Amino acid sequence: MTPPSLQSVIDAASVIPVLTVEHMDTAAPLAKALAAGGLKVIELTLRTPIALDAMKAMQDAAPELIVGMGTVRTPDDAAKSAREGAAFLVSPGLTPALGEAMLATGLACLPGVATAGEAMAAREQGFEVLKFFPAEPAGGIAYLKALAGPLPDIRFCPTGSISRERAPDYLALGNVVCVGGSWIADTKDIASGNWGAITANARAAEAMKGR
Numbered sequence: 001m002t003p004p005s006l007q008s009v010i011d012a013a014s015v016i017p018v019l020t021v022e023h024m025d026t027a028a029p030l031a032k033a034l035a036a037g038g039l040k041v042i043e044l045t046l047r048t049p050i051a052l053d054a055m056k057a058m059q060d061a062a063p064e065l066i067v068g069m070g071t072v073r074t075p076d077d078a079a080k081s082a083r084e085g086a087a088f089l090v091s092p093g094l095t096p097a098l099g100e101a102m103l104a105t106g107l108a109c110l111p112g113v114a115t116a117g118e119a120m121a122a123r124e125q126g127f128e129v130l131k132f133f134p135a136e137p138a139g140g141i142a143y144l145k146a147l148a149g150p151l152p153d154i155r156f157c158p159t160g161s162i163s164r165e166r167a168p169d170y171l172a173l174g175n176v177v178c179v180g181g182s183w184i185a186d187t188k189d190i191a192s193g194n195w196g197a198i199t200a201n202a203r204a205a206e207a208m209k210g211r
Contacts, residue, residue, distance in 0.1 A: 004066055006108035006129060009088050010155075010177045012066060013041040014209030015167050017184035017202070018159060020045045026190050027054040028061035033195040034185065035062040037202020043090055043180060045071040052084045059085065068108075075101030082107055090180075092133055094118065099125040110157050114138045116147060119154050128153075129177060134160030141169055148175045164201070168208050181205065 004012075017034060019042060021027050034042055044055050046069055059067050068088035069081035075097055078089055082105035089102050094111040102109045103126060112131040113119045115138075122130050132144060135158035139146075144156060158170050159180030170179045184201040188194075 003087055003107050006088075009041055009066060009068070009108045010129065013157075013178035014039070014171070014207075015179050015181045015184065015205035016041050016043050016157070016159075017205070018043050018045060018070060018180045018182045019185055019190070020047050020187055021050065021054040021058075021190065022048050022187070023191070024050055024054060024057065026193065027057035029193065029195055030185060030190055030198065031058035031062040031065060031067075033198040034202045035065055037199040037204075038206035039184075039202045040064065040206075041066045041068070041178075043068050043070040045069075046073075046077055046081065047071050052080065055081075056085060072098070072102070074098065078102045078105055081105075090131055092131075094122050094125075094127075096125070099127070103127075116151065119147065119151055123151075123154055129155045129157060131180070132156040132158040132160075135170070135179075136161035136166075141166075141173065144170070144173055144175060148173070151175075164204065167205070171208055 066087045069086035070090035072078050072089050072091045078101040088108035090110045092112045110131040111122050111127050112133040155177045157178045162181050164183050167179050170176050184205050185198045
């Protein structure tokens with residue numbers, strides 16, 4: 001299957017849930033709950049030993065979802081995630097070696113940056129859309145507004161401590177294409193199987209698209 005382009009990922013995204021799956025038996029019902037809420041793009045973090053297997057289980061359970069792998073920190077992380085079928089890659093930060101490895105996969109990528117200099121370096125490497133992380137601690141909406149003037153060709157997916165209430169304010173910015181949010185499916189709701197709440201949160205997140 002041909003992986004989606006960066007533009008198609010962006011076009012399908014609104015608030016991208018940032019997910020940590022710790023138990024395999026939650027992967028499939030989690031995917032179904034998110035899809036039932038209308039979300040199309042999700043990010044699973046590479047923070048647990050089962051992350052790659054969970055990604056496959058989620059893809060099988062809800063084939064309509066575009067499932068990417070986040071917390072990609074090393075060239076090996078990028079290669080493994082691509083090999084195992086990730087639709088796109090997300091990193092918390094960026095080094096020259098990681099950037100090269102991410103680009104080599106041919107997948108859509110959202111490398112993490114937190115400063116103007118890091119954003120410029122990422123753009124030099126060839127990345128067009130960047131993860132602004134950690135969004136709220138790094139300056140939030142005011143910082144992104146300040147970047148819009150000198151860096152008009154760079155777009156962002158801010159992630160990090162963005163609440164349900166704040167997400168629409170981020171999405172209203174001209175240089176923001178989507179946002180990441182762990183509030184859609186937090187670890188407690190996943191662990192307890194609170195699928196109804198997750199579906200409701202997903203529906204609310206998807207409704208923010210295009211505001």
